[in-house]
Amino acid sequence: MAAEIEIREVWASNVVAEISLIHKFLQQFPIISMDTEFPGTVFKPSPLFKKLPAGDAAYAAMKRNVDALHLIQLGLTLHDAAGNLPELGGRRCAWEFNFADFDSNTDPHNPESLSLLARQGVDFARNRLEGVDSRSFALLFKISGLGLRRRRLTWVTFHGAYDLGFMVKILTGRRLPGTLDDFLALLRVHLGPSMYDVKPVARALELHGGLERIARSLKVERAAGRSHQAGSDSLLTMQVFVELIKRFGEENILEEFNYVFFGLTEASRS
Template identity: 70%
Template sequence: MAEIEIRKVWASNLISEFGLIKGFLDQFPIISMDTEFPGTVFTVKTTALTKHLLSSLSAADTYAVMKRNVDALRLIQLGLTLSDPAGALPLLAGRRVGAWEFNFADFDSASDLHNPASLALLRRQGIDFAQNRLAGIDSRSFAVLFKLSGLHLNRRLAWVTFHGAYDLGFMVKILTGGRLLPSALPEFVELVDLHFGPRVYDVKPVARACGLHGGLEAIGKRMGLERALGRSHQAGSDSLLTMLVFVELMKRFGKEKQIMKDFNYVFFGLTETLLHYEGVH
């Protein structure tokens, strides 16, 4: 089996790596995505009496909190994993490409708004904020090249996230030139469709329909999936694990067409519907 690599993308190789991605899209139309950002700084104010109500927070309120955070924060990393529906990865120079990991220069840990605990976690997981500032990608350059790469407005692609509201929020922000997200959830969903096309999936609701709960790592372990490369809270590694979990769920369901229909544009906390499938454990 070919060795798997995560390709690190910086300002210096951004153009060439997008060129590689463009050449693989016809054969590998499933794009799994993960982002890393400096935590959340705005939350719903709760007390001991109201904390239990968070699980039933309305979609509008959940979106409002997400919007406030995305509007105020800057993206640190983006991971993209390209695969076919069976989970096969692109082959490049004898190695499988598990992910492209884009490192952004926009975030300044010394001055930009952030959650200190989240920043400390990202540091422990290996993200070098000084290196990102020095050699990272300007999000405006990324947006231009993304739109030329074949990823943008490509109706053939299927996009996959895990608990993906923030991933999509930050991507919409970057692709609209840093504009504030729309004030209402339906307008946000329209922008997701405009930039990512008619097929966008969030693995978390799919897993919940299988009776699998928790975060990406926990669900992967329950399914017997090992992290193929890298560490958690690194965007490339997490996008690869997102793909592996998604493909495995498809295999266990044995109902790929039904899943693709039932869970299209079903985002955890925003547009989720309660579905349950039997016999998938």
């Protein structure tokens, strides 16, 4: 029987220790599935964006929101192409970083999104008091080997434009660049040359909808945690990615879908 899966909660008090653990596992588990939770979107696409190509318009809308918002959670699941996970104390594990940057009382947010996250167990007050400062995270991320291409890692998202937008914002400590091309260039600098969005891969197999729906279509059950929590969703992203590898073929995915992001570098169709 497979070992139980633990989603390891990361706060300011243990972030150094947990990043050190992640560092030790990178060589054996060089694929990282990720997910973020953030306070919804607060800006709709401007009518001016309609004059832009589809990818540029989607990027402009994403940039406007990411620039205005703060990240709440980041989930990271380290694994290999077969879906094997690191083990600690007899348990397989994934990580969930809780950030202190967002203040639900004063910062911009979408009330419906915040209510959903609260129902799913996100504790905004605790995050504010005990969470990781994004500047500290960025420094630890870079020196750990996770960033700046110090290791050949593969990153995986699901419908990941906003996930990647928040990562670039945190790692640079700046607003996102003005153009999609410059954004993609920064992704390569900070996260490396191997990046996959599961949604376009699923669509190539005529699987549509959100992460949960595609997982059900593949008969994949969430292995741990709850939806709309970043650690659990990064784990489910991994599970779906591994199942798609089985069905589509690893070489086909690696050759055809690198840096293909739903809505940015691929047409948005539901």
